Amino acid sequence: MGFIQAYKMAIKSILGNKGRSFLTMLGVIIGVGAVIAAVSFAQGSTKNITDSVQGMGTNLIQIMITGRNSNRNVTYSQLQKLAEENSDIISAISPTISSSVKVKVGNKTGDTTLLGTNAEYESVKNMHVQRGRFLMSFDVDYMQKVALVGTALVSEVFEGSDPLGKTIKINGQEFTVVGVLEETDNGQDQSADDTVVIPVTVAQRLTKNAVIRSFAVQAATPETVDAAMEKLNTFLTAIYKDTKTFRVFNQAQMLQTLSTVTGTMTFVLAGIAAISLIVGGIGIMNIMLVSVTERTREIGIRKAIGAKRKSILVQFLIEALVVTGIGGIMGILFGVAVVKIVAGGLKIIPEVYSIPWIVMSFVISLAIGVVFGMFPAYKAAKLNPIEALRFE
Amino acid sequence: MAAQGNIPWMKGWGERVIEISNMCKKYTMGNNVVNALNNISLSIRQHEFVAITGPSGSGKSTLMNMLGCLDTPTSGTYILDGKEVSKLNDDELAHIRNYKIGFIFQGFNLLQKLTAIENVELPLIYQGVHAKERHKKAKAALESVGLGERLDHKPSELSGGQQQRVAIARALVSAPPIILADEPTGNLDTKSGVEIMKILKELHSKGNTIILITHDNNVALQSQRIIRIQDGEVIEDREVS
Ligand SMILES: Nc1ncnc2c1ncn2[C@@H]1O[C@H](COP(=O)(O)OP(=O)(O)OP(=O)(O)O)[C@@H](O)[C@H]1O
Ligand SMILES: [Mg+2]
Numbered sequence: 001m002g003f004i005q006a007y008k009m010a011i012k013s014i015l016g017n018k019g020r021s022f023l024t025m026l027g028v029i030i031g032v033g034a035v036i037a038a039v040s041f042a043q044g045s046t047k048n049i050t051d052s053v054q055g056m057g058t059n060l061i062q063i064m065i066t067g068r069n070s071n072r073n074v075t076y077s078q079l080q081k082l083a084e085e086n087s088d089i090i091s092a093i094s095p096t097i098s099s100s101v102k103v104k105v106g107n108k109t110g111d112t113t114l115l116g117t118n119a120e121y122e123s124v125k126n127m128h129v130q131r132g133r134f135l136m137s138f139d140v141d142y143m144q145k146v147a148l149v150g151t152a153l154v155s156e157v158f159e160g161s162d163p164l165g166k167t168i169k170i171n172g173q174e175f176t177v178v179g180v181l182e183e184t185d186n187g188q189d190q191s192a193d194d195t196v197v198i199p200v201t202v203a204q205r206l207t208k209n210a211v212i213r214s215f216a217v218q219a220a221t222p223e224t225v226d227a228a229m230e231k232l233n234t235f236l237t238a239i240y241k242d243t244k245t246f247r248v249f250n251q252a253q254m255l256q257t258l259s260t261v262t263g264t265m266t267f268v269l270a271g272i273a274a275i276s277l278i279v280g281g282i283g284i285m286n287i288m289l290v291s292v293t294e295r296t297r298e299i300g301i302r303k304a305i306g307a308k309r310k311s312i313l314v315q316f317l318i319e320a321l322v323v324t325g326i327g328g329i330m331g332i333l334f335g336v337a338v339v340k341i342v343a344g345g346l347k348i349i350p351e352v353y354s355i356p357w358i359v360m361s362f363v364i365s366l367a368i369g370v371v372f373g374m375f376p377a378y379k380a381a382k383l384n385p386i387e388a389l390r391f392e
Numbered sequence: 393m394a395a396q397g398n399i400p401w402m403k404g405w406g407e408r409v410i411e412i413s414n415m416c417k418k419y420t421m422g423n424n425v426v427n428a429l430n431n432i433s434l435s436i437r438q439h440e441f442v443a444i445t446g447p448s449g450s451g452k453s454t455l456m457n458m459l460g461c462l463d464t465p466t467s468g469t470y471i472l473d474g475k476e477v478s479k480l481n482d483d484e485l486a487h488i489r490n491y492k493i494g495f496i497f498q499g500f501n502l503l504q505k506l507t508a509i510e511n512v513e514l515p516l517i518y519q520g521v522h523a524k525e526r527h528k529k530a531k532a533a534l535e536s537v538g539l540g541e542r543l544d545h546k547p548s549e550l551s552g553g554q555q556q557r558v559a560i561a562r563a564l565v566s567a568p569p570i571i572l573a574d575e576p577t578g579n580l581d582t583k584s585g586v587e588i589m590k591i592l593k594e595l596h597s598k599g600n601t602i603i604l605i606t607h608d609n610n611v612a613l614q615s616q617r618i619i620r621i622q623d624g625e626v627i628e629d630r631e632v633s
Pocket of ligand 2: 498
């Protein structure tokens with residue numbers, strides 16, 4: 001008996017038992033579909049998190065002054081000197097002074113967040129201007145009264161008019177707007193865009209008691225991150241006479257922390273995927289086992305009229321492959337549809353599809369279908385026809 | 393008479409298509425042992441038309457299953473066409489069932505999901521016969537049993553007698569030299585029974601070996617030889633005069 005004939009016979013058998021075929025497919029559809037959806041959601045949210053961390057810039061070291069010690073402070077000139085002396089391992093240092101301030105344009109007033117920093121902030125923190133220019137060293141060194149404004153602030157106090165070149169009063173002092181910051185991509189949350197950026201030196205004077213409570217350092221290369229961190233630790237210990245007052249951490253550490261989080265997530269995900277596959281698999285198993293009696297008798301009849309064991313097994317193999325294969329494809333379509341509706345429609349997490357997981361769930365379902373379809377057939381085909389015909 | 397089968401030289405070697413000696417089949421159910429076949433020996437020559445009779449439960453079907461290479465005996469030997477059946481592997485047995493033996497089951501054993509013609513085509517499928525020829529032969533076989541109008545009916549849509557005839561058509565379709573029929577007329581009215589006997593007699597006249605089981609003495613008398621079985625033993629083996 002040829003392959004084509006076995007194939008035709010398998011198709012005839014599938015169509016002749018629509019209920020059984022459909023229920024088997026359903027098991028595969030559930031298994032594959034659930035895996036695709038679960039993996040997509042988990043990977044989508046993981047991607048969200050890692051993307052935002054990675055978006056913060058590479059080689060980044062973040063320093064936070066945690067303790068309050070009024071007479072020991074790090075100054076901007078100290079930081080500048082540190083950067084100059086260690087240019088082999090540190091490519092840029094960018095301090096931040098933040099404070100909440102009152103702003104006034106014409107007779108429109110508002111409250112916003114002031115950020116005092118330097119020109120390096122642009123590259124270190126990946127913050128760019130949409131129009132105009134960023135701060136320059138000149139502005140910082142010569143204490144120019146220039147300001148950059150965020151988009152939320154623009155719409156709040158400039159009432160839509162072009163702010164470039166206009167004057168903005170910050171805590172009563174006049175500044176010239178030289179740039180408009182790019183919108184941050186935090187969606188509905190506009191607080192990051194409600195900000196005004198001025199030279200750190202000016203900010204220190206403007207806010208009187210403001211000190212540098214955090215700064216970011218860009219290591220020269222990823223390899224010098226450790227050396228730079230060590231340098232920073234010595235430097236800060238010398239200033240604060242204490243290692244508990246400050247914290248030095250870098251993106252690699254953050255990514256590491258993150259990877260344990262995403263690792264846990266992958267684990268949870270693998271669990272969900274495994275459960276879906278088991279549920280689907282049990283469905284397939286049940287259907288196959290329920291029909292064992294009927295199928296064993298069928299095999300008995302086929303053998304009685306001259307079918308060889310091989311012909312029977314080939315027919316059953318094709319049957320299992322076709323049913324689970326079609327189920328698998330439908331499962332993929334089902335999973336993708338769920339992802340499209342949930343991720344694509346709600347836009348909270350990105351739409352991601354993991355080919356390895358799709359292939360794996362497909363193959364596992366196929367394997368379950370084939371094993372549970374073939375095993376009873378294999379056992380039945382070994383019986384003599386009368387034993388198979390009498391099977392209960 | 394029964395002794396004849398045990399004395400090989402009394403009949404020509406080549407003629408013996410079936411030779412059974414000391415065959416036993418025991419079914420053990422708990423402490424109960426049923427001797428369905430109890431030391432049966434017999435031989436059947438080519439072109440013979442044999443009727444096996446006996447009371448219900450005497451072991452007729454059990455014997456027929458052995459002859460059809462469908463079941464294995466507990467002990468004893470079975471030589472079919474000069475080959476010892478117990479020494480054949482599964483594929484060789486399948487080949488014999490496919491080409492040499494047309495088996496008509498007492499309980500029909502049709503595939504319920506297939507139509508009459510698809511059921512009849514099955515033996516030809518396993519022989520690798522092409523679709524066109526297969527269809528032609530299956531149709532002819534069904535017509536020969538008077539079911540030319542019921543080709544596309546499923547077994548569930550046919551009467552008992554019609555199912556019986558589909559089973560007969562399936563056994564005849566590949567023109568096997570040996571036809572084994574377990575009560576082929578059991579489910580039929582007298583007229584249909586006569587039809588079936590006509591078909592079997594025709595096959596016999598064409599040179600087939602026919603072995604049939606029957607309760608009906610009139611049917612048995614149309615054969616050449618009657619073997620009577622009781623409690624798994626041959627109690628009578630005589631030529632029909
Ligand atoms: N699978 C089995 N397990 C146990 N006992 C069996 C089995 N098959 C047959 N028997 C027993 O073997 C004996 C012979 O059965 P068999 O079917 O050969 O009878 P039969 O002569 O064909 O009867 P009938 O005329 O009713 O068809 C019976 O007593 C039956 O109960
Ligand atoms: Mg019987």
